[in-house]
Amino acid sequence: MPETSSALAEQFEEMPQQQEAATLGMWTFLATEILFFGAMFLGYIVNRHLHPQAFAAASEHTIVLFGTLNTAILLTSSLTMALAVRAAQAGDQKWILRFLIFTILLAVGFLIVKGFEYRDDLREQLWPGPHFRTDLPREAQIFWFLYWSMTGLHALHVIIGIGLISAMAWMASRGKFSPAYHTPVEVTGLYWHFVDIVWIFLYPLLYLIHRSA
Amino acid sequence: MNAPVAKKTYILIWLALLILLALTWLVAQVNLGPFNTVVALAIAIAKMFLVLLFFMHVRSSRRITWIFVIAGFLWFAIMIDLTLSDYLTRY
Numbered sequence: 001m002p003e004t005s006s007a008l009a010e011q012f013e014e015m016p017q018q019q020e021a022a023t024l025g026m027w028t029f030l031a032t033e034i035l036f037f038g039a040m041f042l043g044y045i046v047n048r049h050l051h052p053q054a055f056a057a058a059s060e061h062t063i064v065l066f067g068t069l070n071t072a073i074l075l076t077s078s079l080t081m082a083l084a085v086r087a088a089q090a091g092d093q094k095w096i097l098r099f100l101i102f103t104i105l106l107a108v109g110f111l112i113v114k115g116f117e118y119r120d121d122l123r124e125q126l127w128p129g130p131h132f133r134t135d136l137p138r139e140a141q142i143f144w145f146l147y148w149s150m151t152g153l154h155a156l157h158v159i160i161g162i163g164l165i166s167a168m169a170w171m172a173s174r175g176k177f178s179p180a181y182h183t184p185v186e187v188t189g190l191y192w193h194f195v196d197i198v199w200i201f202l203y204p205l206l207y208l209i210h211r212s213a
Numbered sequence: 214m215n216a217p218v219a220k221k222t223y224i225l226i227w228l229a230l231l232i233l234l235a236l237t238w239l240v241a242q243v244n245l246g247p248f249n250t251v252v253a254l255a256i257a258i259a260k261m262f263l264v265l266l267f268f269m270h271v272r273s274s275r276r277i278t279w280i281f282v283i284a285g286f287l288w289f290a291i292m293i294d295l296t297l298s299d300y301l302t303r304y
Binding site for chain 1: 217218220223224226227230231234237238241249250253254256257260261264265267268269270274275277278281282284285286288289292293296297300301
């Protein structure tokens with residue numbers, strides 16, 4: 001008999017094979033996510049190419065301090081997530097839970113900063129439509145449409161990530177993970193790092209164009 | 214696969230990511246014309262590779278995982294390439 005662990009689903013021969021399949025499944029999902037966000041990045045590229053001046057003028061109104069702070073928060077949350085996976089591999093029950101909770105707190109911190117930023121953006125009349133500020137060219141609304149939809153979709157992914165990591169924390173607190181079985185933490189980590197990568201590109205594209213001009 | 218990576222490696226990668234963040238912010242304060250975008254994207258791609266290779270364990274993954282990772286980015290590149298071959302050649 002191969003393994004008799006209850007964590008091994010019946011279609012798999014052994015744990016490493018099951019883990020390999022789960023990792024590939026997550027990467028398949030992430031490939032669809034690359035194209036999902038990719039369509040919006042493409043919309044950004046095309047419209048920035050068509051309206052370069054309007055995009056430069058519009059992006060001067062993004063709040064760089066909040067954007068930079070949030071980039072640092074997400075990069076740090078990727079570290080704590082990687083350390084949570086490492087603790088799971090090593091079977092260190094106490095630190096799996098601690099690092100998962102650190103990651104959740106950083107993710108919530110990201111959303112709080114984003115909330116303050118959205119409030120300031122709305123006060124500055126940067127929501128596209130009839131009440132959009134009048135000192136910017138019309139096409140600046142395309143930039144701000146992309147800003148709200150791209151950061152909004154990203155924030156939705158952060159919220160889903162908080163849900164997934166919370167589920168992992170709950171499982172960890174019940175001692176579900178061991179060096180032989182920690183695939184859910186590993187796969188949740190892949191998702192979380194992907195959310196971080198999306199932000200790594202949103203940051204320069206939304207906050208840093210024409211800062212010097 | 215996935216032999217545990219040393220804690221020190223993860224912390225060094227995190228420090229490198231924060232240094233690259235500071236660098237991308239600093240470069241954006243200097244007017245380099247069109248090169249501002251080139252530098253910003255080059256730094257973003259460098260950060261992406263650090264996250265992919267180390268935090269996401271692609272470096273120590275099997276070749277089949279590499280194929281799946283590359284496939285996602287390849288199709289994204291095809292989408293951008295075909296679209297821009299239209300927009301960049303309109304006169």
